[in-house]
Amino acid sequence: MQRCPRAFVLRYGIAAYAADHPTGQMLKDAFEIQTPWILMQMSIRETIRDYVEDYQLGMKWSKNLIRLKFSQIFRYKIQDRNSIIKQLPDWEEPGSMFRTVKPEKHLEQIGAKRCVDLLENDSFIELLNTMSIKSIRPTKSKNIDGVKVYNSADFLAQNGQRSISLIRINLFGIQSVDQIKYNAALFSLGMKNQTIVQYSWQNGRWSIHRTTVCDEEKQSLRKLIHLDSIEMERVLKLVGPRNNLEQVPFADSSRACTYCSVRFLCPAKDGLEEAKMEQMSLMC
Numbered sequence: 645m646q647r648c649p650r651a652f653v654l655r656y657g658i659a660a661y662a663a664d665h666p667t668g669q670m671l672k673d674a675f676e677i678q679t680p681w682i683l684m685q686m687s688i689r690e691t692i693r694d695y696v697e698d699y700q701l702g703m704k705w706s707k708n709l710i711r712l713k714f715s716q717i718f719r720y721k722i723q724d725r726n727s728i729i730k731q732l733p734d735w736e737e738p739g740s741m742f743r744t745v746k747p748e749k750h751l752e753q754i755g756a757k758r759c760v761d762l763l764e765n766d767s768f769i770e771l772l773n774t775m776s777i778k779s780i781r782p783t784k785s786k787n788i789d790g791v792k793v794y795n796s797a798d799f800l801a802q803n804g805q806r807s808i809s810l811i812r813i814n815l816f817g818i819q820s821v822d823q824i825k826y827n828a829a830l831f832s833l834g835m836k837n838q839t840i841v842q843y844s845w846q847n848g849r850w851s852i853h854r855t856t857v858c859d860e861e862k863q864s865l866r867k868l869i870h871l872d873s874i875e876m877e878r879v880l881k882l883v884g885p886r887n888n889l890e891q892v893p894f895a896d897s898s899r900a901c902t903y904c905s906v907r908f909l910c911p912a913k914d915g916l917e918e919a920k921m922e923q924m925s926l927m928c
């Protein structure tokens with residue numbers, strides 16, 4: 645939403661509510677297609693989840709098994725991506741997003757290394773050895789003041805009743821301490837007195853931040869979520885009864901368009917500024 649109101653509307657408005665219409669179905673499929681880089685990140689998270697689950701059952705994987713499991717998951721994701729692309733109807737200007745690909749060796753190496761580095765990290769091993777750890781479903785939502793919020797951490801770690809932590813793997817790194825605090829506040833919403841432990845990939849290694857969130861921070865985040873939900877509803881209402889997107893704003897920056905899944909059917913595909921100018925002239 646912050647990056648592009650139009651992509652938000654296409655994804656959570658038209659694709660979600662018009663799935664039985666060919667364009668709605670195509671949008672839904674298009675949003676499923678991720679770049680190999682993103683699929684690599686998703687495969688890291690899945691490998692780590694599987695590892696933690698097996699570890700809790702007393703099965704410890706070797707380094708080679710971690711690499712193998714990562715490669716399997718990554719390859720499956722690439723296969724799934726390719727099969728969605730093959731089913732998509734031909735589009736007059738197919739974007740580079742819609743080319744089938746083979747799993748790239750260097751992405752497999754990068755992903756496997758990041759998994760091994762995290763699973764051999766002393767602090768992560770300590771958590772595994774001293775806490776009971778459960779995966780949290782990524783699709784689990786929280787009801788915050790009547791708004792469904794999807795912002796789950798990856799694991800809940802518990803040591804009896806005394807100590808409870810939420811663990812989050814930030815695969816895309818972090819930009820600032822403020823971002824770490826903001827993330828921690830998001831994950832702690834609806835929870836009591838937890839420590840949020842974030843592992844973030846940064847400058848070639850995993851950095852660790854432990855945060856406790858105070859009530860004032862949670863309160864100000866609730867207000868932000870409330871304002872955000874009002875804005876989302878406002879943007880969704882800009883779509884007319886005939887799914888007219890004329891008034892729906894484009895992204896703020898062309899960076900948002902670079903890997904946008906629906907660029908192929910957006911007027912911004914030929915230039916974001918040109919699309920904005922055309923929109924303004926139509927609205928005058």
Ligand code: SF4
Nearest residue numbers: 648651895901904910
């Ligand atoms: S191409 Fe750019 S402007 Fe169009 S929907 Fe995607 S992110 Fe938004």
